[in-house]
Structure formats: C-alpha cells, structure tokens
Amino acid sequence: MSTLGFIEYEDASPEVRAVYDDIMATRKTDKITNFWKALAHDPVRLKRMWEETRDIMSAGSLDPLVKELIYVAVSISNQCDYCIAAHTASARKKGMTDAMFHEMLATVGLANENNRLVAGLQVEIDEQFRAIG
Amino acid sequence: MSTLGFIEYEDASPEVRAVYDDIMATRKTDKITNFWKALAHDPVRLKRMWEETRDIMSAGSLDPLVKELIYVAVSISNQCDYCIAAHTASARKKGMTDAMFHEMLATVGLANENNRLVAGLQVEIDEQFRAIG
Amino acid sequence: MSTLGFIEYEDASPEVRAVYDDIMATRKTDKITNFWKALAHDPVRLKRMWEETRDIMSAGSLDPLVKELIYVAVSISNQCDYCIAAHTASARKKGMTDAMFHEMLATVGLANENNRLVAGLQVEIDEQFRAIG
Amino acid sequence: MSTLGFIEYEDASPEVRAVYDDIMATRKTDKITNFWKALAHDPVRLKRMWEETRDIMSAGSLDPLVKELIYVAVSISNQCDYCIAAHTASARKKGMTDAMFHEMLATVGLANENNRLVAGLQVEIDEQFRAIG
Amino acid sequence: MSTLGFIEYEDASPEVRAVYDDIMATRKTDKITNFWKALAHDPVRLKRMWEETRDIMSAGSLDPLVKELIYVAVSISNQCDYCIAAHTASARKKGMTDAMFHEMLATVGLANENNRLVAGLQVEIDEQFRAIG
Amino acid sequence: MSTLGFIEYEDASPEVRAVYDDIMATRKTDKITNFWKALAHDPVRLKRMWEETRDIMSAGSLDPLVKELIYVAVSISNQCDYCIAAHTASARKKGMTDAMFHEMLATVGLANENNRLVAGLQVEIDEQFRAIG
Numbered sequence: 001m002s003t004l005g006f007i008e009y010e011d012a013s014p015e016v017r018a019v020y021d022d023i024m025a026t027r028k029t030d031k032i033t034n035f036w037k038a039l040a041h042d043p044v045r046l047k048r049m050w051e052e053t054r055d056i057m058s059a060g061s062l063d064p065l066v067k068e069l070i071y072v073a074v075s076i077s078n079q080c081d082y083c084i085a086a087h088t089a090s091a092r093k094k095g096m097t098d099a100m101f102h103e104m105l106a107t108v109g110l111a112n113e114n115n116r117l118v119a120g121l122q123v124e125i126d127e128q129f130r131a132i133g
Numbered sequence: 134m135s136t137l138g139f140i141e142y143e144d145a146s147p148e149v150r151a152v153y154d155d156i157m158a159t160r161k162t163d164k165i166t167n168f169w170k171a172l173a174h175d176p177v178r179l180k181r182m183w184e185e186t187r188d189i190m191s192a193g194s195l196d197p198l199v200k201e202l203i204y205v206a207v208s209i210s211n212q213c214d215y216c217i218a219a220h221t222a223s224a225r226k227k228g229m230t231d232a233m234f235h236e237m238l239a240t241v242g243l244a245n246e247n248n249r250l251v252a253g254l255q256v257e258i259d260e261q262f263r264a265i266g
Numbered sequence: 267m268s269t270l271g272f273i274e275y276e277d278a279s280p281e282v283r284a285v286y287d288d289i290m291a292t293r294k295t296d297k298i299t300n301f302w303k304a305l306a307h308d309p310v311r312l313k314r315m316w317e318e319t320r321d322i323m324s325a326g327s328l329d330p331l332v333k334e335l336i337y338v339a340v341s342i343s344n345q346c347d348y349c350i351a352a353h354t355a356s357a358r359k360k361g362m363t364d365a366m367f368h369e370m371l372a373t374v375g376l377a378n379e380n381n382r383l384v385a386g387l388q389v390e391i392d393e394q395f396r397a398i399g
Numbered sequence: 400m401s402t403l404g405f406i407e408y409e410d411a412s413p414e415v416r417a418v419y420d421d422i423m424a425t426r427k428t429d430k431i432t433n434f435w436k437a438l439a440h441d442p443v444r445l446k447r448m449w450e451e452t453r454d455i456m457s458a459g460s461l462d463p464l465v466k467e468l469i470y471v472a473v474s475i476s477n478q479c480d481y482c483i484a485a486h487t488a489s490a491r492k493k494g495m496t497d498a499m500f501h502e503m504l505a506t507v508g509l510a511n512e513n514n515r516l517v518a519g520l521q522v523e524i525d526e527q528f529r530a531i532g
Numbered sequence: 533m534s535t536l537g538f539i540e541y542e543d544a545s546p547e548v549r550a551v552y553d554d555i556m557a558t559r560k561t562d563k564i565t566n567f568w569k570a571l572a573h574d575p576v577r578l579k580r581m582w583e584e585t586r587d588i589m590s591a592g593s594l595d596p597l598v599k600e601l602i603y604v605a606v607s608i609s610n611q612c613d614y615c616i617a618a619h620t621a622s623a624r625k626k627g628m629t630d631a632m633f634h635e636m637l638a639t640v641g642l643a644n645e646n647n648r649l650v651a652g653l654q655v656e657i658d659e660q661f662r663a664i665g
Numbered sequence: 666m667s668t669l670g671f672i673e674y675e676d677a678s679p680e681v682r683a684v685y686d687d688i689m690a691t692r693k694t695d696k697i698t699n700f701w702k703a704l705a706h707d708p709v710r711l712k713r714m715w716e717e718t719r720d721i722m723s724a725g726s727l728d729p730l731v732k733e734l735i736y737v738a739v740s741i742s743n744q745c746d747y748c749i750a751a752h753t754a755s756a757r758k759k760g761m762t763d764a765m766f767h768e769m770l771a772t773v774g775l776a777n778e779n780n781r782l783v784a785g786l787q788v789e790i791d792e793q794f795r796a797i798g
Binding site for chain 5 (some may be wrong): 344
Binding site (some may be wrong): 351 | 525
C-alpha cells in the first residue's frame, strides 16, 4: 500500500498527532489521507510539507479553488494518478463544477499540445516576451 | 529562428491571412507571434490550433485569467521556455498581479514536489478518492 | 501482465538462458524479474540492456548503493511505478536505511520543485556556471 | 534575465538580506546566484525555499555530495538547464570527480531508457516488489 | 472507472451518438472505447477531439501505421498506461509485427537515454543544426 | 559549450578516433557532432552509445526514416532542443518532406494532448486492451 506502510493516528507519536490534528481541523474532516500517513515515517518532513501545503493552498490573491485547479492541472501533466484522484476530489469540495472541470482539462490538453508544437517547430522567443530583469 | 522559418503577413496566402486577421482582432494587437508564423507552413493545422486556442481560452465557467494561469502552470511543469514567456505576458495582460504570479508559482512547485513524494512512497489511492463511473 | 507475455527460464532459448544465468549469478538470486522476462522476446536487446545495466550499476567511482539511489530518484521523477518498486527493493538490499530513503526522497522532491521555480521565474544561467568547453 | 528581475543585495529589504547572508555564510561565498535573486520578490517563499534547500542538502544519513548527484540527476531528467549548470558546479565543489560525473550520467541515461522499456512492455510489478503497508 | 463515469451509447444524446457512430464506422468496430465514453460528458470537446484524432491519424504523407508508432512512442515517453495499451492494440491492428514493436521500443529507449546525456553534458547545438528562419 | 568541453579528432586517443571514424563512415560525413565530442571524455560510454545508436537506427523491420521520426517525436515530447535540432536534420537527410514533418508534429501534439485528457479523466483501461502474458 506504501513503501513503509501507513502510520495510523492511534500509533502516531505526539508530534505526528499534532500534524494530523491540524490537517483534520483545517480540512474539517476526521480522515487522514494515505499520503500523510505514508509520509509520517519522516516526522520533520511531514510537518514541513503539511505546513507548506496548508499555507500555499489557503486563500490569498488567488482563490483556493483556483489553486486546486492549478494543482490538478500540474498533476495531470505529470501523470500522478494519486494526486489527480485526491485533488480532483478537493477541487469539487471547494466548488468545482463539471463545466469548470471540462474547461480546466481542455486547457491542460491544449497547453500540452502547444508546448510540443513550439518545441518541434524550434520557435524562437519573440523579442517582446523576453524577460528583462 | 524556427525549423521552416516564419511566414509574415505580407507573404501569407489568403487562408493564412484570415487566421492572422482573427488572431489580431481577438487579441486586440497588430502583432502575430512567432508560434503562429512558424505553424503557418501547415495552414490546416494553423486554423485548427488557433480556433482551439481561441475557444478554449475564452470566457466560460472559468475566467480567462484562470485559464492563462493553468496554461502557464502546465508550461512550467513541461519546461517550455517559449510558452512560459508568451503566456506569462498574456496572463499579465489579463490582470495577473505579482502576488498572483507568486501564488501560482508556489502551487506549481508544491504540486511537482508532492507528485514525486507520492510516487516515491508508492502511496495507494484512498478508497474515497477512487473514481467510480 | 506484459505486451508479449513473459518468457520463463524453462521455455527460453540458449541465448536467453545465458543472460538469465548471468542475471541470477550477478544478483545472487534464483528469480528473474518480470522486466527481463518481458524483454526476452527481443534477445539481442535483452543481452545488451542486461550488460549495460550490470556494468553501469556495478562498483566504480560511485558506490553501487549511490547508483541505486540515483536510479530510484530518476524513476520517481518519471513516475515509473515498476522501476520505483523494483529499485527501491534493490537499494534496500544494498544497504539503504529508512533514513537514507527519506533523505533521497526529500532531495528528489526539492529538485522537482526548484526545477519549476527556476523555469517559472525564467532565470538566466549565472555567468560563473556557463559551460565552457 | 528573469520574469521580475533580480534583487541585488544593496536593494534588498532586511528580511531578504538576512536570507542572503545565511546563503553566503552557509556556502562560503560572497555571491548570491540568480535563482535566489529572482525568487526574492516573494520574501516568504525565498526564506522557506532557502531553509528547505539548506536543510535537505546538508549532511545527514547521506553525504552532501550524494545529494548533489541526486539533485543533478533529477534536473537532467527534467531538462532544467539552469539547475544542471548550477548543481553540476556545486557537485564539483563538493568533490565530484570526472569519473563520478560519468557514472552518474550513465545511470541517469540507463534509468531513463529502462523506465520507458518497462512502460512500453506494460510490465506488471513482481509480487515480491509490491509495497505492503 | 473514470472521474465522471462513462456515457454508454443507449444513454447518449443525439450529438454524442453521431460521434460514436462515426468512431465505429471509421474504425470498423462496434465498440466505443472508455476514453470516448469518459470524454462524452463534454460533447463539444468529444466532437473536436474525435475529428482531430480521425484526421491526424488517417492516411497522408505518412502511413497510418507510422503514425500509430509515433503515437505509442510518445505515450511511452509520457508513461500513459491507458494510451500505451490502446494504441499498441491499434498499431497491431494496422500491421505492426513483433519485430517492428521491438525496433520502435528500442528507438524510444535510446532517444530517452540520449536526450538526458545531451542535457547532462550541456551540449551546445552545432552550428549546422541551428534553425534559420 | 559543454560540461567538460569537446574532444576534437586531432586531440583524440586511438580508441576515440576509432569511434569517430566509424561515425563518419556510417553517416558519410566528415563532421563529428558536438554530442559525440562531449561524450568522448568517457571512451567506454562513447563506444557503447555510438554502437547502440548505429545499430538501433539502421535498417530493419522499420525504415531508418521512420526511426528518425520516432526519435524526433520523443525528443519533442521531452523538450530536448539539441536532439530536436540534430535529428530533424537527420530526418530530412533521410527523406523527410515538409508534409511528413507536419504530420509527425501533429501526431506528437495530439498524443501529448490525449495522454493528459486520459489522465485527467482517470480512464480505466478497456478490458480488451489489458496486456495478457
């Protein structure tokens, strides 16, 4: 099920439980998903990755739903089945409709196609798009 | 500059010009970017890809800016320098602030990292996330 | 189980058996893994890929365990589930501890994240890092 | 040179300078590389990514040189030119010889090849390699 | 089985049925594969993607079998298990022998290896290969 | 220009010269491309990779031009600029017309798009496509 197995709440150390508690409180759920239970064998990393994830995915200049869509889009490009499944569910929970899902998916498909047409045509970057620090 | 060179407006066939005209009208600009000028050697494909791009990236259930952010996110994951340059510029034109850019970028970085942690840990998909048709 | 099925030892031609024998002797095992049994339909390629793998992964300036870690790291980046499973097992056999596994995985996650931050920020290579032949 | 330009030390805020100071002290250098100067427009992210990088890449169960080799290997797989240039230089500074470089590179090439042979042959994971949590 | 489930022929709208009919007629089969049944929730996209696929994969300057081989090669590089399975079957239907399969696969493996050796060695493009528009 | 620089013919050891001679004879040219000159610092690897490349890309069940098209297709998917430039030139030398180039490129774009639509829709493999060994 996972390289090192899952650490369940009842078997977790206090520091792992503290992360699990924050995950459940933040996500308003009583379930810890497999990813965190697999990562918990490395408590320092668990804490860091959770805090990163929580902070980056929370409200800011971009709506949390927009960030979920971006997260799913990247996971699709990288063919990460687990991440697609988990974050498609999260996106729905945050309000993604079927129509939004279709448009996100179409955009991901288009970008992946155009990325390769550009590469295959060996297109030079337009003068006006060159980054100028 | 490109495998087959660029087709400039003045050298373009009527069918290629029709696409160029629609690009300029849609984007409210008088410039055709290098990608389209490189693709124009294949007029059927030029027309199709432009129509796809125009239709997918236009307003719908998702805001055009959100779609640009998704497009840039995918292009970053795929390391397509041309696409990153061109669509970062488009995203700005559609209202992306620096704060939005930072949050999009952080999300892309996070997703790429987590995608690999999941793979490396060989995490099984949670029962509740399994797609059920 | 595989596109063309597996070729078991008892059904193998002498040239395939010779490779199987070398695999088992080198790895001190009596099992041929599925990859080689699937590749054996192309005996020339089987022989070459095995010799490549054996020679590259053996002791040299880098310890065989270090090479396994690099191999797993690449396989994680490429999301090759089979390769992650097989080479994580090999790495353990060669001495990878859980702590080493966590550090390798953290490095892979970090590199994947930073690779994209660099791309998204369109960072130019520093003068002092430019390759000079 | 970079999407938002570089923030030089003399123009940096106190919080950015604190990170720059730690980078220079840790790496025993008086140069800040372009990546950090580009990321500095987002000071929170700069601080986090630097601390992540510093902590993950430092000594632990794996030698810092081994981590650099893993970092370069991933960057090569992802075709990140900047990261390859910067971390090949870091690896050398930490003791990578030409022979080590050749062996690392051979391993990366081999893994990338085998990852695809496995995928193309649709090889099922061997029973003994299945992760069992 | 799929994010939104499958739309079977008997439950399909007239516009979806029209696409299904064309797929079956073109491919001389009475089965619609899962991909199209999953995509059918977005009928506009279904129609477009089918027409694109049909037109691009049909006879032209390249033989349909050659296009299938290219399609499989790309899918292997991207580790798309579904696409590898479906298009390996299509390639066989169009005449791919085992020997052709082996040669295609060897080429894919080689290209993936060399792509990384080039990146790791930071090889500059030869003057004679530079695209000149 | 390259991590370790290029080894020119006049500075090469006898074993490297032997490979260079075979490259020039096989390709009917008097130029060694940068890739081989960069790889020549590792003579064992140079010899192996050249022999692999020569043998795999030569005539067999698939035409050498078809193999070049597959090679370019993979290199485009992987965004390897050097490989795209070099092998697009090789493909032309072997008879690739502009029409063939357009069709190859369209196929690569399509496959990259469909690979992601499949992933995003989480499509299960059809029963009839499952590999059965």
